[in-house]
Amino acid sequence: MWARALAGIVAGFFLAAGVVGLIAWAWPGPWQSTLVGSALAFFPAWMLAATGSFLFTDGKRAWLWMGSLAAASFALLWLLRSLQWVA
């Protein structure tokens, strides 16, 4: 229980940040023009991630899945930005 809770809070934080970051950068226009929306969207995203972590059967899986997804989202954001596909 606690391992999954911790995965939801910590890995879930980064996953929510990564997903919101991807949407904010991929949205038409600069991310600055939807700053309020993306900062607001981060809170429900984090709540969803923290709740969703309990869908995994144990803490290890939760950490593994959510950690990798978070890392993947940041990697994708970095890739899109270095290819200048988003700005």
Added chain:
Amino acid sequence: MKIESTTLRTFTSVHTWVGLVAGFALFVAFYAGAITVFHHELMLWQAPQAASQAEGSIDDAQRLLDETLKRHPASRQWVGMLFPGAESPQPVIYWPDEKAVWHYATLDNLQGSDKPPQAGLSELVNALHFSLGIPVAGTYLMGVVSLLYGVALLSGLLIHLPSLLKDLFALRPGRNLKRFWQDAHNVIGVLSLPMHLMFAITGAMLCLVMVAAVALNPLIYDGKVMEAIGPAMDTAPPTQPAGTPAAMGTLAHWQARAQDVAREQGLSEFEPAYLKLVHAGDRNATVEITGESPRSLGPLGSVALNAHTGELLATQLPGTRDANHGTLASAYALHFGEYGNVWVRWLYFVLGVGGAFLFYSGNLLWIESRRKRRQVQQGRAQVGMAKATVGICIGVCVAISLAFVAATLLEGFAVAHGWNVDAGIQWVCFLSWAACALWAVIRPVAKAARELLWAAALATAAVPIAHGAATGWWWWTSAAQGQWVLFGIDATALALAFGFALLARASARRALHGDPHSVWAEPQPIR
């Protein structure tokens, strides 16, 4: 929808524990928040002599602005002012000094003070709402509580999902009391879910947005969030002072100009609420007039002018503003219920009290589902939870009602004896809350519940009586003179007092005649 039973069990315990941890704070936030919906009305209720006083004019506001700029050099950097109107009948001006301490001044107090005027009762109830009355840290605590609240809502929705539609309108009174409470908890939770999600999200944002901005800055905002916040939230573009002094336009001129601009953008109404003025007296001084246009989800919009020339610099008005300003105005208005008319605020009041019931019933369900069905003696955890629920939740209802009584009585004495009304209200509130909690600790819980409910009924019934006795505004006087705000508060207090009395009677009946194998049963004398 089919969900595996292990998943359901996991989410049930998540919902239970998150709900218990956040539930007490949420009860206080919702009960106080429901009252805070009417914070303008509370100011009037606390000092009804203002009701007969004329609203300040734009000339009064001009005089306050001129005097403040003359007396307080720090205010020339940045100064804000409430126009006389709905928010405050008299103009109020505020500015930060060199040490970033806020000062507030009115025409009655041009020297200024570091406390906002007319705070008192409505400020106390508001502080209970967003910080439990705990300075600084309380706001962050409530931010965390909002996040837990979100998790509790999502996990609760998931548990209830398999039978959500089937049980939506089921409210089964009868022998199985747990079923009844569960049905009540579910139906209120589901029907008010959109409102609860909105409060969880906007509440978390209001408390934690700066923390989130700092944390997300290096991750997704490229380290540039601080530069982006200004343009996202202000209307006027940032300007540097030119260094050359120049005469400024008048408030009346700015107000007329802003209304003209709004009309050109298709807004028939634009009622100025407050302004921000930077670099006052400089050639590059800018003024931002924020006003309300009805029939918008985010009614507040603003117009930025050069304060010297009156030239239009930028606008962020309903219908034409950008995504950031549209989102911000709507998020604020949704949380505070500041759109639509007075019925929206009554709806928020009802949903707020309903929300408080949701958290209260959650605690009752926890106790009920751990009840030992074959013995009178209940577990220590159940008794402890029952005592905490009664002491804190009913306690805060008693405390808030007593704060109302204290506010109206002290307001009368304050002028004569030079008492500090605000401090008095706070002492009454927090001491009586502590006393209620202590009462719940030392009394058998079934007795404590009944006695505290009677205390809440009496304290709440005393609200309109104390008000009438202290100010002469009895509820029939208010009704006869068309002071519906005063009448509304008194009538609501009477209705709540009646509600508390009904609950007290129900608890008494339950304690004496209900199932004796429960924390809520009165311990029977051994014969």
